[in-house]
Amino acid sequence: MKSMETVSYNSDTIVAIATPSGMGAIAIVRISGKSSLKTALKCFKPKKSGLSKENIQSHHLYFGDIISDGKVLDEVLLTYFKTPHSYTGEDSVEISCHGSEFIQQALLQTILEAGARLAGPGEFTLRAFLNGKMDLAQAEAVADLIASESKAAHRMAIRQMRGGFSEKIAELRKKLVNFASLLELELDFSEEDVEFANREQFFHLLEDIRQELIRLKESFKMGNVLKKGIPVAIIGKPNVGKSTLLNAILNEEKAIVSKFPGTTRDAIEDTIALEGYTFRFIDTAGLRDSTDVVENMGIEKTYDKINQASLILYVCDISSMNKGSMKEVLEDFKTFIHDKNKHFILVANKIDKMDEVPEHLKELLELETVFVSAKRKENIHLLAETLVNHVKNDSPGDGILVNNSRHFEALSHALESINEVQKGFEAGIPSDLIAIDLRQSLYYLGSITGEVTSDEILGNIFGKFCIGK
Amino acid sequence: MKSMETVSYNSDTIVAIATPSGMGAIAIVRISGKSSLKTALKCFKPKKSGLSKENIQSHHLYFGDIISDGKVLDEVLLTYFKTPHSYTGEDSVEISCHGSEFIQQALLQTILEAGARLAGPGEFTLRAFLNGKMDLAQAEAVADLIASESKAAHRMAIRQMRGGFSEKIAELRKKLVNFASLLELELDFSEEDVEFANREQFFHLLEDIRQELIRLKESFKMGNVLKKGIPVAIIGKPNVGKSTLLNAILNEEKAIVSKFPGTTRDAIEDTIALEGYTFRFIDTAGLRDSTDVVENMGIEKTYDKINQASLILYVCDISSMNKGSMKEVLEDFKTFIHDKNKHFILVANKIDKMDEVPEHLKELLELETVFVSAKRKENIHLLAETLVNHVKNDSPGDGILVNNSRHFEALSHALESINEVQKGFEAGIPSDLIAIDLRQSLYYLGSITGEVTSDEILGNIFGKFCIGK
Numbered sequence: 001m002k003s004m005e006t007v008s009y010n011s012d013t014i015v016a017i018a019t020p021s022g023m024g025a026i027a028i029v030r031i032s033g034k035s036s037l038k039t040a041l042k043c044f045k046p047k048k049s050g051l052s053k054e055n056i057q058s059h060h061l062y063f064g065d066i067i068s069d070g071k072v073l074d075e076v077l078l079t080y081f082k083t084p085h086s087y088t089g090e091d092s093v094e095i096s097c098h099g100s101e102f103i104q105q106a107l108l109q110t111i112l113e114a115g116a117r118l119a120g121p122g123e124f125t126l127r128a129f130l131n132g133k134m135d136l137a138q139a140e141a142v143a144d145l146i147a148s149e150s151k152a153a154h155r156m157a158i159r160q161m162r163g164g165f166s167e168k169i170a171e172l173r174k175k176l177v178n179f180a181s182l183l184e185l186e187l188d189f190s191e192e193d194v195e196f197a198n199r200e201q202f203f204h205l206l207e208d209i210r211q212e213l214i215r216l217k218e219s220f221k222m223g224n225v226l227k228k229g230i231p232v233a234i235i236g237k238p239n240v241g242k243s244t245l246l247n248a249i250l251n252e253e254k255a256i257v258s259k260f261p262g263t264t265r266d267a268i269e270d271t272i273a274l275e276g277y278t279f280r281f282i283d284t285a286g287l288r289d290s291t292d293v294v295e296n297m298g299i300e301k302t303y304d305k306i307n308q309a310s311l312i313l314y315v316c317d318i319s320s321m322n323k324g325s326m327k328e329v330l331e332d333f334k335t336f337i338h339d340k341n342k343h344f345i346l347v348a349n350k351i352d353k354m355d356e357v358p359e360h361l362k363e364l365l366e367l368e369t370v371f372v373s374a375k376r377k378e379n380i381h382l383l384a385e386t387l388v389n390h391v392k393n394d395s396p397g398d399g400i401l402v403n404n405s406r407h408f409e410a411l412s413h414a415l416e417s418i419n420e421v422q423k424g425f426e427a428g429i430p431s432d433l434i435a436i437d438l439r440q441s442l443y444y445l446g447s448i449t450g451e452v453t454s455d456e457i458l459g460n461i462f463g464k465f466c467i468g469k
Numbered sequence: 470m471k472s473m474e475t476v477s478y479n480s481d482t483i484v485a486i487a488t489p490s491g492m493g494a495i496a497i498v499r500i501s502g503k504s505s506l507k508t509a510l511k512c513f514k515p516k517k518s519g520l521s522k523e524n525i526q527s528h529h530l531y532f533g534d535i536i537s538d539g540k541v542l543d544e545v546l547l548t549y550f551k552t553p554h555s556y557t558g559e560d561s562v563e564i565s566c567h568g569s570e571f572i573q574q575a576l577l578q579t580i581l582e583a584g585a586r587l588a589g590p591g592e593f594t595l596r597a598f599l600n601g602k603m604d605l606a607q608a609e610a611v612a613d614l615i616a617s618e619s620k621a622a623h624r625m626a627i628r629q630m631r632g633g634f635s636e637k638i639a640e641l642r643k644k645l646v647n648f649a650s651l652l653e654l655e656l657d658f659s660e661e662d663v664e665f666a667n668r669e670q671f672f673h674l675l676e677d678i679r680q681e682l683i684r685l686k687e688s689f690k691m692g693n694v695l696k697k698g699i700p701v702a703i704i705g706k707p708n709v710g711k712s713t714l715l716n717a718i719l720n721e722e723k724a725i726v727s728k729f730p731g732t733t734r735d736a737i738e739d740t741i742a743l744e745g746y747t748f749r750f751i752d753t754a755g756l757r758d759s760t761d762v763v764e765n766m767g768i769e770k771t772y773d774k775i776n777q778a779s780l781i782l783y784v785c786d787i788s789s790m791n792k793g794s795m796k797e798v799l800e801d802f803k804t805f806i807h808d809k810n811k812h813f814i815l816v817a818n819k820i821d822k823m824d825e826v827p828e829h830l831k832e833l834l835e836l837e838t839v840f841v842s843a844k845r846k847e848n849i850h851l852l853a854e855t856l857v858n859h860v861k862n863d864s865p866g867d868g869i870l871v872n873n874s875r876h877f878e879a880l881s882h883a884l885e886s887i888n889e890v891q892k893g894f895e896a897g898i899p900s901d902l903i904a905i906d907l908r909q910s911l912y913y914l915g916s917i918t919g920e921v922t923s924d925e926i927l928g929n930i931f932g933k934f935c936i937g938k
Contacts, residue, residue: 016494017493018493018494018495018568019488019489019493019494019495019496019497019568020488020489020490020491020492020493020496020568021489021491021493022489022490022491023489023615023616023935024486024487024488024489024490024615024935024937024938025485025487025488025499025593025615025935025937025938026487026488026497026499026937027488027489028488028495028497028565030494030495059529059530060528060529060530061528061529061530061548071624072627072631073623073627074614074627075630075631079530096497098611098614098615099487099488099489099615100614100615100616100617100618100623101618102617102618102619102620102622102623103614103617103623106620106623124494142567145543145567145569145572146492146493146494146567146568146569147492147569148569148571148572149569149570149571150571151571151575153571154542154569154571154572154575155540158541158542158543161544162541162544466492466493466494468493468494468495469493469494
């Protein structure tokens with residue numbers, strides 16, 4: 001078991017460009033560490049003279065020049081963040097310069113020459129964690145927040161960054177610690193054979209914790225799906241119009257999004273954002289550019305797609321369907337539908353080729369069926385609504401969702417240990433052995449928020465951050 | 470003749486993302502206009518309560534939440550810039566948020582919904598100009614500054630942004646205004662036939678101004694070249710190693726640049742930066758990927774390259790050269806070298822195939838010759854030095870360089886008018902007619918700094934800016 005003491009921390013001065021790379025009106029270079037102010041003032045000449053390390057105000061903007069090689073590099077705004085009131089908790093400086101790539105690089109180089117070193121990925125946030133400005137789950141949420149591309153992913157990340165998940169874990173830990181201390185109190189008095197803790201209450205508490213852990217563990221699937229986009233598979237026999245449907249859906253977004261010009265994101269191929277949820281279409285390479293005439297609905301390939309997906313659109317050509325082919329579709333469909341973790345939607349395509357659903361196909365209405373014409377883009381909005389409704393029904397509102405596989409693993413281990421504790425009690429195993437499993441589950445919960453951690457764990461987590469954060 | 474009065478100005482509240490597009494640790498959304506603070510405070514909830522429009526301090530950072538649709542969108546830093554102490558001169562607000570693309574767009578949308586409108590390209594800088602925070606030449610330099618990719622281009626832009634060029638123009642204008650008023654004084658007393666201005670002094674002053682205008686006009690070539698990169702042509706007969714030389718030069722940069730990891734720019738194809746100057750190789754498409762065996766030194770093509778270039782590298786294979794082929798090279802070379810605006814450098818390639826320059830080739834030494842082995846990358850650094858030295862010799866040190874074609878045109882027109890004035894005096898044309906040409910030259914000089922301007926001119930200039938600046 002490792003504790004925070006195994007983590008090394010160095011408050012040397014680090015620097016990085018914090019704004020997105022490329023050209024823009026403004027860019028920000030961020031400096032943090034013991035000597036950050038000294039380092040910055042070496043190359044900053046304020047417009048109003050008399051500014052010094054001693055009289056500079058925190059959280060105030062100073063206008064001045066960056067001097068590099070004796071020449072003015074740029075006119076900038078400098079802000080000093082006095083420890084501990086900064087993102088990292090250390091003394092920090094932010095310099096906002098003109099966003100030419102040349103200036104950004106030259107300013108970075110100037111600060112490096114003044115004595116700072118280039119920050120590693122996530123090093124600012126790592127320092128924030130090590131200085132107690134946030135716990136580990138919150139720090140991880142910062143990376144998620146920056147990477148978030150949909151409203152749903154963003155909402156999860158910001159809730160976690162603001163400590164929602166950490167509070168939940170802390171609550172569970174507190175209950176367990178309570179439990180553990182009572183148990184250990186018994187051990188101290190073991191010769192007298194007293195039971196401080198009411199066994200029945202114990203079992204109840206344990207079961208509560210277990211249920212909570214199971215719930216959190218199970219939320220991972222949804223959490224992960226919301227973070228990465230909800231995987232949707234489009235399946236169906238050849239010639240039913242799968243590729244046309246995909247294109248119609250991808251076009252749908254453009255009709256829905258943003259009221260304001262210039263605020264829409266570039267569409268990423270084969271994902272759409274609907275009402276803040278990202279839907280990710282699985283393995284559509286074969287669908288995109290060609291008609292699907294040549295594609296066979298190979299069973300293996302189809303199962304593969306279904307395995308990856310949360311939502312499955314089973315497409316059929318209703319216009320060419322007779323009672324026999326309908327039976328086939330229904331059988332196909334019923335083979336799949338038993339998986340409770342997936343939603344199957346029957347998309348009855350090519351309604352443009354017929355007037356109404358003929359009597360002999362009415363059985364289709366018993367399934368969740370959306371009637372569309374992909375070619376004429378009819379009813380695509382109904383399909384979009386259906387997709388969104390399925391996700392909304394699965395989302396636990398404002399509840400806590402686990403969306404990080406590290407947390408998922410820690411929760412799984414904690415649950416295993418709790419199961420061991422439970423079994424131990426049932427088998428009448430001595431309290432001192434039970435206490436070990438209890439401590440183990442505390443350790444795993446603590447690893448989520450970083451109360452126990454190591455350089456290796458931190459390296460893994462922060463190595464995935466971008467530089468400048 | 471148009472004056473500032475024809476320019477429309479509206480201080481409604483505008484908003485834009487000011488940092489480069491994409492994902493980063495931090496992004497900045499910038500708001501400007503009469504209601505910018507009111508607009509921003511509609512969606513900003515400070516951590517410390519009690520903040521209001523009345524007690525907010527200028528140039529101070531406030532930590533708080535952005536509330537969008539009743540939910541926390543992000544934790545941000547907000548800065549208020551009280552008029553006139555802002556970039557635009559208006560009341561302005563900058564919000565620095567987490568740099569996820571989702572947050573940037575959502576924050577922008579939130580501010581738009583709070584009543585701002587999306588800023589047009591360069592609209593912040595346009596307002597800075599209209600509010601007298603900078604003149605037109607300085608505003609144009611802001612765009613150049615952001616676009617600058619080399620040290621030389623950057624230095625020109627920052628000098629111009631800080632008013633160097635504007636001062637020069639103001640100085641010329643002042644002299645001319647002086648001159649014009651004396652002339653007009655004479656007109657007022659024309660019936661008495663007095664001459665207030667000493668004619669000889671007049672002619673001297675006029676000639677001074679003319680020379681200065683000529684110098685500025687001529688500096689445009691260098692200024693433009695420094696801004697866009699110095700055009701270099703590589704010419705020579707087939708098989709002399711032109712493509713190998715190009716690759717060797719392009720590799721040279723990698724050996725020279727940046728001491729620090731992570732600070733080098735991505736190399737742009739077929740340009741190199743040496744000592745802060747960008748060299749741009751002309752029409753190397755035929756050289757890059759193939760050996761140049763098939764390429765004939767077609768005279769037309771060669772002249773075309775030479776026309777575009779400031780520096781010409783004439784490559785020959787010295788190892789296979791006899792007295793006869795040397796004569797050919799010398800003759801070729803001498804045909805070209807008469808153009809005084811271009812520098813010709815003879816590159817004697819393939820020195821790896823011989824020990825020393827044989828006696829019969831010594832005549833080559835009379836030219837500016839660099840002996841290299843492109844294949845073995847020998848002496849490429851000497852060639853690089855030669856390139857840089859030529860540019861350094863042409864650069865007028867810290868003198869003013871014109872680098873903007875709008876300025877070049879205005880200077881040309883101003884010069885034409887001055888020539889007319891001079892001719893007029895010589896021909897004894899009445900002073901009132903001369904005064905018209907004088908006013909015309911004042912107009913053209915004034916158009917550079919924007920003392921006279923129009924919506925159309927401003928639209929042309931600021932339309933080329935990026936949004937957010």
